[in-house]
Amino acid sequence: MSETYTLYNSTVMEHFMNPRNMGDLKDADGVGEVGAAACGDIMKISLKIKDGRIQDARFKTFGCGSAIASSSMATELIKGRTIDEAMAFSNQEVVDALGGLPPVKIHCSVLAEEALKAALEDYVKRNPAAAAKATAAESVSA
Amino acid sequence: MRHVFLDHQSATPVLPEVFEAMRPYFTEYFGNASSLHQHGLRVRDALKKARQQMAALIGADSDEEIFFTSDGTESANLAIKGAAYANERKGKHLVISATEHPSVMNSVEFLEKQGWTCTRVGVTPQGMIRLDELEAAITPQTVLVAVHHVNHDIGAIQPMREVGRICASKNVPLYVDCEASAGWLPIDVKEWGAAMVSFSPHRFYGPKGVGVLYRNRKARIVSVIHGGVQEGGRRAGTENIPAIVGGGLAAEVARERLQGRIAHVAPLQKRLWEGLKLTIPYIQLNGPEPGPDRIATNLNLSTEFIEGEGQLLLCDMNGIAVASGSSCVSKSLKISHVLGAIGLDHALAQGNIIMTLGESNTEADIDYVVETFAKIVSKLRGMSPMWDEFERGVIDSVIAPTGRGKSFSQHAADVSGKPAH
Numbered sequence: 001m002s003e004t005y006t007l008y009n010s011t012v013m014e015h016f017m018n019p020r021n022m023g024d025l026k027d028a029d030g031v032g033e034v035g036a037a038a039c040g041d042i043m044k045i046s047l048k049i050k051d052g053r054i055q056d057a058r059f060k061t062f063g064c065g066s067a068i069a070s071s072s073m074a075t076e077l078i079k080g081r082t083i084d085e086a087m088a089f090s091n092q093e094v095v096d097a098l099g100g101l102p103p104v105k106i107h108c109s110v111l112a113e114e115a116l117k118a119a120l121e122d123y124v125k126r127n128p129a130a131a132a133k134a135t136a137a138e139s140v141s142a
Numbered sequence: 143m144r145h146v147f148l149d150h151q152s153a154t155p156v157l158p159e160v161f162e163a164m165r166p167y168f169t170e171y172f173g174n175a176s177s178l179h180q181h182g183l184r185v186r187d188a189l190k191k192a193r194q195q196m197a198a199l200i201g202a203d204s205d206e207e208i209f210f211t212s213d214g215t216e217s218a219n220l221a222i223k224g225a226a227y228a229n230e231r232k233g234k235h236l237v238i239s240a241t242e243h244p245s246v247m248n249s250v251e252f253l254e255k256q257g258w259t260c261t262r263v264g265v266t267p268q269g270m271i272r273l274d275e276l277e278a279a280i281t282p283q284t285v286l287v288a289v290h291h292v293n294h295d296i297g298a299i300q301p302m303r304e305v306g307r308i309c310a311s312k313n314v315p316l317y318v319d320c321e322a323s324a325g326w327l328p329i330d331v332k333e334w335g336a337a338m339v340s341f342s343p344h345r346f347y348g349p350k351g352v353g354v355l356y357r358n359r360k361a362r363i364v365s366v367i368h369g370g371v372q373e374g375g376r377r378a379g380t381e382n383i384p385a386i387v388g389g390g391l392a393a394e395v396a397r398e399r400l401q402g403r404i405a406h407v408a409p410l411q412k413r414l415w416e417g418l419k420l421t422i423p424y425i426q427l428n429g430p431e432p433g434p435d436r437i438a439t440n441l442n443l444s445t446e447f448i449e450g451e452g453q454l455l456l457c458d459m460n461g462i463a464v465a466s467g468s469s470c471v472s473k474s475l476k477i478s479h480v481l482g483a484i485g486l487d488h489a490l491a492q493g494n495i496i497m498t499l500g501e502s503n504t505e506a507d508i509d510y511v512v513e514t515f516a517k518i519v520s521k522l523r524g525m526s527p528m529w530d531e532f533e534r535g536v537i538d539s540v541i542a543p544t545g546r547g548k549s550f551s552q553h554a555a556d557v558s559g560k561p562a563h
Contacts, residue, residue, distance in 0.1 A: 007455065016455065022525050033527060035558030039475045040492050041449065042557060044527040060527035062492075064451035064470030068525060104475065 008065060011099045015069035020076050023058045030126065032118025036111045041067045045075065045115040049123055052133070054081050059115070066105040067112075073097050074112035083131060086120055089113060145461040146507040150345070150439060150500035151294060151322065152465060156388065157347040157395060164349065164388040175381050176372060185383050192390025196354050199393040200320070200339055201330040204359075209373045210386050211353040214321040216367075217340035218245035220355055220377065221317045224363030225286040225338070226253050233283025236260040239271045239300070240483040241293050243319055247479065250288075263289075268430045269298030269484050273308065280312045286337075287316050292323040295467050295480040295496060296429030297440030299327065306334035315361050321345065325396035326403065326439055337361035343385075347501070348392025352385035407499040408438040410508050414497065415441055417512035422519050424541045428486060428494070441497045442467070444490035446541050447529040448522040453495050456518040462511055465496040487540045489528075489550035528553075 006013045028046035035042045041063030048056040057079050059071035073094050078086050091109035095101050101109060124131040156164075167188065173181025175189050193205035202208065211217045226236065236250055240262040250260045261279040264272050271289055280287065289305045292298065302318065309316040315337030320329055325346025331339050339356040343349065357363060357376070369378030396403075411432050418425055424446040430436040445453065450468030457464045465471075467478030468491060477491040497511075523529040528550065531537045535546040537553045548556075 013455075016452075017459065019525065024530070033557050035554045035556075037558045039469045040488060040554060041470065042527055042554060060525060060530060062447070062526045062528045063449050065455045067449075067470070068452060 008069070008102070009099050011097075012066060012069040012101065015072040015098065016065040019059075019068055019072040021056075021058050021072065021079075022060065024060065025056060025058045028058075028119075030119040030121075030123030032115045032120070032122055034111060034114045034118050036063075036107055038107055039063070041108065041111060043067065043071050043111050043115040045071065045112075045119045047078075047116075047119045047123060049083065049127075052082050052130070054078050054083075054086055057116075059112075063108065063111075064105070066101050067108040069098060070094050070101070070108040070112040071115065074109075074116055078116060083120060083123070086116065089116055143461040144507065144510050145463075146511055147463045147502065148497040148499065148511065149463045149465050151496065151498035153344055153350070154347045154500055155502075156349050157392060160348055160388045160391050160395070163391045164384040167384040167387050171383075173383075175383060176370060185381075188383065188387050189381060192386045192393075195390035195394045197356070199324065199329065199397050200341070200356055201332055202356050203332070206374075207356050207358060209355045209357060209376050210381055211355055211373075211377055212351060212379075212382070213344075213353040214243075214319070214340055214342040215245040215353070217342070217353040217355040218243065218319055218321075219249050220363065220366055221319075221338045221340055221357075222246060222249040222286065222288060223253065223366045224376070225315060225317065225361065226258055227366075228362040228364045229285035233281070233285050234258045235281055235283040236286050236288070237263060237276065237279045237284055237314075238288040239263050239265060239276075239290065241265050241269060241271075241295075241298075241480045242288060242290055243294050243321060244479075246288050246290070246319060265298075265483055267484050268435070269293050269296045269428075269480070270430075270435070271300055271305065273301065273304055276305065277308050277312075280308070280314055284312070284314050287314050288319065289316065290319040290322065291329065292320075292327065292437045292440075293429070293480060294322045295478050296442045296484065297322070297437040298429045299323070299435055299437060302334045306336065310335045315358075322440075323437060325393070325400070326407075326437055328400065331356055331358070338363070343389030343392045346392055346396040348389040349385045351382050352389045354389070403501060404438050406501060407503070408432070410499050410503055410505065411438050411441060413505065414499070414508045414511060417508065418443065418515060421512055421516040424539055425519075426490065426541050428481065428484065428490075439499045441499075443495045443497070444486065444541075445493045445495065445519055446490065446539055447526050447532055448493050448519065449526075450492060450494045452522050453493070453515075453518055456521065457495075457515065460514045460518070462514060465498070466494050467496060468492050468494040487549075487551065488554070489540050 025046040033044040057075040091113040094109040193208040324341030450466035451470040
């Protein structure tokens with residue numbers, strides 16, 4: 001076989017074969033683990049947050065190629081964002097950045113969004129004061 | 143990169159001699175078998191020869207009992223719906239095993255919407271039909287029993303002689319789907335007392351686009367495709383002559399080489415499973431152990447803490463073609479109903495891979511697959527939160543429980559807010 005055919009587009013395959021930010025974060029400030037009842041996939045995102053901004057992100061995923069690629073891309077996209085920006089994160093960003101997902105796999109990107117938000121909620125729960133301060137500071141500067 | 147095709151359940155390459163036999167029927171002998179001139183009569187002879195070759199493969203008495211369809215799915219539709227409609231006045235009850243192929247399951251579901259009822263007979267954890275339940279399921283209204291010879295997912299060889307005996311004692315026709323066994327196991331329709339048997343040559347080095355339905359003269363079916371009077375009025379539509387000719391020769395070759403093919407794949411099946419079992423922790427074989435209860439071509443594996451599609455994709459990127467019954471691979475996001483029917487834990491159904499062997503596979507291929515698959519499993523486990531949680535004692539293994547932590551399914555339900563299906 002001279003040509004290689006792939007189930008997903010080249011960006012998705014690239015993120016599946018060479019995922020970015022795979023692993024856990026020691027002393028993470030927020031950790032979110034969510035599952036998709038529809039297919040059984042499980043995704044975990046860990047965040048390092050400083051001064052109201054996401055400094056680092058890692059993921060671990062039990063799931064298909066597009067779930068792994070979605071979590072890889074989501075962690076790439078959210079690094080450097082403020083908590084409020086990250087709270088407004090939508091799965092569509094992941095789909096767009098990956099150059100599209102098959103319709104039946106869109107829920108993988110939703111799972112990435114949910115894992116991120118669960119991690120943010122975990123951070124807020126652990127640091128209510130810091131989270132409120134960051135949000136206030138942001139609204140002042142905005 | 144080495145290329146290893148381990149998906150012979152889905153397709154096999156057409157044998158060179160089969161391809162050569164088909165060639166003139168595309169160009170020179172292009173006639174329609176319904177035509178009454180020389181062109182038609184010539185291909186009519188070719189059709190008859192192919193029917194004889196098909197009949198010989200399954201121990202049928204006469205080529206007149208062989209009907210050609212477009213593939214195994216159509217054969218199953220004709221067998222189920224054809225028998226149901228033909229015997230409607232006797233009763234509207236069907237009995238099938240719970241692990242039949244979707245072509246059987248969905249034909250039955252179609253009939254259920256029209257007033258038929260169906261009893262799905264359970265299987266053992268090894269995938270064997272429960273004979274006592276089968277016997278109890280048959281009522282005076284039962285017009286057909288459908289039990290496949292070999293399961294397409296887990297390779298379990300069904301006790302067909304006993305199934306045949308039960309059906310004969312209750313005087314109910316038996317339809318046997320031999321899609322997963324034809325060309326790889328001896329088939330004797332008379333020994334089973336089968337009223338109908340179906341199979342397709344693309345599973346044994348013949349072309350796609352042709353299916354076979356054997357129908358005993360005494361069994362009543364009506365057509366489900368309407369038009370001309372091809373195939374004795376049981377299946378309208380122009381016959382796919384090149385595929386039928388090729389399929390017939392593939393059947394003849396399969397009959398001659400049957401024992402040789404089994405002798406080739408059986409040791410490879412053992413080598414593959416033993417290699418994987420030795421190299422990879424927390425892996426299990428679904429269905430019977432290699433031996434008399436399992437077809438020699440099939441291995442159905444569950445590797446814990448990782449999901450099937452990732453395994454399949456990484457195999458493919460390493461030149462290894464495999465299939466999977468896990469939900470992420472299916473377009474419906476559901477696990478294979480066969481894995482559900484054998485009571486496989488959801489955690490194990492998710493990490494499912496199906497490898498099916500064929501003539502071209504070698505020992506060196508198998509060793510490459512074992513080595514590569516072990517690397518793939520470690521890579522995916524390194525990415526999996528489940529593996530990490532297992533190592534930390536948060537969740538437990540289903541295959542080799544340690545007694546620490548909760549079950550995977552419980553954990554999945556906790557993090558998704560809903561129980562896993």
